Amino acid sequence: MNERYLREMAKEVRKDILRAVHSAKSGHPGGSLSAADLFTYLYFAEMNIDPKNPADMERDRFVLSKGHTAPGLYAVLAEKGYFPKEDLLTLRHAGSYLQGHPDMKHTPGIDMSTGSLGQGISAAVGMALAAKLSQKAYRVYTLVGDGELQEGQVWEAAMFAAHRKLDNLVVIVDNNNLQIDGTVEEVNSPYSIDEKFRAFGFHVITIDGHDFTQISDAFCEARKTQNVPAVIIARTVKGKGVSFMENQVGWHGKAPDGSQLEQALVEIQDSGYGKGGTSE
Amino acid sequence: MTTEENRIATRDSYGATLVELGKQYEELVVMDADLAGATKTGIFRDVFPDRHIDCGIAECNMMGIAAGLAASGKIPFASTFAMFAAGRAFEQIRNSVGYPHLNVKIGATHAGISVGEDGATHQCNEDIALMRTIPGMTVINPSDDTEARAAVKAAFLYNGPVYLRFGRLPVPVFNDPDTYEFKIGKGVVLREGKDVTLIATGLEVYETLLAAEKLKENGISAKVINIHTIKPLDKILIAEAAGETGKVVTVEEHSVIGGLGDAVCSALSELCPTPVLKIGVEDTFGESGPALELLKKYGLDSDSIYNKVKVFLEL
Numbered sequence: 001m002n003e004r005y006l007r008e009m010a011k012e013v014r015k016d017i018l019r020a021v022h023s024a025k026s027g028h029p030g031g032s033l034s035a036a037d038l039f040t041y042l043y044f045a046e047m048n049i050d051p052k053n054p055a056d057m058e059r060d061r062f063v064l065s066k067g068h069t070a071p072g073l074y075a076v077l078a079e080k081g082y083f084p085k086e087d088l089l090t091l092r093h094a095g096s097y098l099q100g101h102p103d104m105k106h107t108p109g110i111d112m113s114t115g116s117l118g119q120g121i122s123a124a125v126g127m128a129l130a131a132k133l134s135q136k137a138y139r140v141y142t143l144v145g146d147g148e149l150q151e152g153q154v155w156e157a158a159m160f161a162a163h164r165k166l167d168n169l170v171v172i173v174d175n176n177n178l179q180i181d182g183t184v185e186e187v188n189s190p191y192s193i194d195e196k197f198r199a200f201g202f203h204v205i206t207i208d209g210h211d212f213t214q215i216s217d218a219f220c221e222a223r224k225t226q227n228v229p230a231v232i233i234a235r236t237v238k239g240k241g242v243s244f245m246e247n248q249v250g251w252h253g254k255a256p257d258g259s260q261l262e263q264a265l266v267e268i269q270d271s272g273y274g275k276g277g278t279s280e
Numbered sequence: 281m282t283t284e285e286n287r288i289a290t291r292d293s294y295g296a297t298l299v300e301l302g303k304q305y306e307e308l309v310v311m312d313a314d315l316a317g318a319t320k321t322g323i324f325r326d327v328f329p330d331r332h333i334d335c336g337i338a339e340c341n342m343m344g345i346a347a348g349l350a351a352s353g354k355i356p357f358a359s360t361f362a363m364f365a366a367g368r369a370f371e372q373i374r375n376s377v378g379y380p381h382l383n384v385k386i387g388a389t390h391a392g393i394s395v396g397e398d399g400a401t402h403q404c405n406e407d408i409a410l411m412r413t414i415p416g417m418t419v420i421n422p423s424d425d426t427e428a429r430a431a432v433k434a435a436f437l438y439n440g441p442v443y444l445r446f447g448r449l450p451v452p453v454f455n456d457p458d459t460y461e462f463k464i465g466k467g468v469v470l471r472e473g474k475d476v477t478l479i480a481t482g483l484e485v486y487e488t489l490l491a492a493e494k495l496k497e498n499g500i501s502a503k504v505i506n507i508h509t510i511k512p513l514d515k516i517l518i519a520e521a522a523g524e525t526g527k528v529v530t531v532e533e534h535s536v537i538g539g540l541g542d543a544v545c546s547a548l549s550e551l552c553p554t555p556v557l558k559i560g561v562e563d564t565f566g567e568s569g570p571a572l573e574l575l576k577k578y579g580l581d582s583d584s585i586y587n588k589v590k591v592f593l594e595l
Contacts (some may be wrong), residue, residue: 112347119340121343123347124344126345127348130350131352157344
């Protein structure tokens with residue numbers, strides 16, 4: 001793992017997210033930013049994929065079960081070369097292939113259409129099952145929100161995944177602790193998330209979702225897990241990287257205006273590693 | 281016209297045809313939600329245990345898994361009762377299967393009031409209405425064993441989502457398996473007539489044929505069309521028949537709201553405005569009872585059809 005490279009890439013991804021959501025005048029920056037480091041690691045370090053052959057049957061799959069954070073996924077796909085970066089600014093525009101929620105029919109690199117919460121994880125389980133049935137080696141990753149855990153279908157899928165011993169499946173929980181109506185424990189607490197997944201038969205790994213060393217170790221551990229599916233519970237900060245968005249529920253589904261975008265881009269550029277930043 | 285003795289439930293046709301296809305096509309997988317004995321996918325499980333996936337009592341998850349399997353090159357037949365497929369899992373079918381237009385086949389058994397003794401919670405009279413609103417969804421409601429077998433094969437060979445509706449009640453086999461040809465979206469004229477066109481689907485096709493025979497004995501000449509595919513609808517055939525006969529009656533074991541009757545009315549209002557009588561389950565829930573008694577009570581047997589058509593033609 002080249003941590004410096006990933007940190008730099010994650011900055012670009014965060015800037016892409018904010019520019020796209022600003023251009024759309026709507027969208028979901030908070031959860032896209034909380035998962036930005038996870039998106040970056042998956043597409044630039046973890047998954048076996050080829051942007052030139054997005055339909056390769058042997059490729060690893062990613063399902064964004066928390067589909068509203070499509071801007072984060074689009075950003076890594078564009079950075080990876082699935083489609084031109086400038087198209088990110090067409091997000092949510094009429095006629096654009098970059099829909100408000102992922103659309104596998106029209107967007108290169110999108111493995112499953114998602115957006116209605118709780119459904120993506122089932123599709124990911126189906127993909128992992130297909131690999132087992134066909135004795136294929138590909139792995140399947142799915143990102144779910146912590147609020148999304150309130151959907152019963154998540155647990156239907158979890159029960160089935162463990163029952164079928166889908167050790168080629170990795171569920172990642174973006175545990176940013178916020179949902180539209182408040183904190184997750186205020187609205188309808190999913191805690192303790194780790195104990196629930198353990199009870200459902202998963203190998204549970206809990207990490208800081210913004211620390212690439214921990215992220216890398218977690219995916220390595222998941223890869224070594226046999227006979228049971230793995231879940232990585234990533235503790236994250238909603239709006240991560242932009243001071244006025246961090247931990248603010250109001251930035252779940254709101255676009256920054258021009259001056260807010262300017263400030264956000266500067267903050268991201270100046271943060272952590274990179275030019276003038278602290279070294280590894 | 282038929283052998284009254286030879287009665288087969290279309291759910292049996294479904295299970296048997298899956299086995300037939302399974303022998304030929306490795307990519308076919310069959311899913312169920314703890315109803316393999318009732319949906320008849322158990323027949324497939326006995327032959328291909330590795331390709332039968334029982335999801336347990338979790339229909340929404342089953343539809344999502346089916347989507348994932350289809351996205352990975354499998355051709356899944358997801359099976360449960362119509363109520364729990366079209367009803368409970370409507371939104372999963374809409375968003376995870378319909379929107380990405382994935383190659384998932386939904387085998388929905390125990391449709392309609394002829395479920396019988398289980399009563400209203402299990403009698404789905406709304407599934408056709410629900411499924412036909414989904415863009416790109418094909419909706420097929422076979423009338424007998426011959427047609428059901430052909431429909432399952434056609435659905436398998438077609439690339440895209442298909443909703444297949446099957447019944448629990450054994451019904452007469454009247455389509456000749458040696459000559460019958462099935463084409464998705466093509467209606468079948470079973471009988472010519474000039475006074476009225478009777479358009480039926482599913483197990484009501486046979487009841488409608490009986491009604492037409494009785495109408496003939498009373499001097500009324502009825503054309504009978506079997507519409508096995510409700511979507512895409514054979515609008516041209518229906519409009520031409522309406523033009524020929526001037527009056528149309530639709531017959532379905534489904535709510536009169538949103539099913540075949542409404543699909544026909546919608547087509548005719550555009551192409552050939554014609555008075556239409558819709559025969560089906562009125563705006564009500566069903567109840568427990570033997571299937572044949574219920575069909576009579578809810579006005580869906582041949583005598584009821586005959587009486588309603590006679591009154592309609594006298595208007």
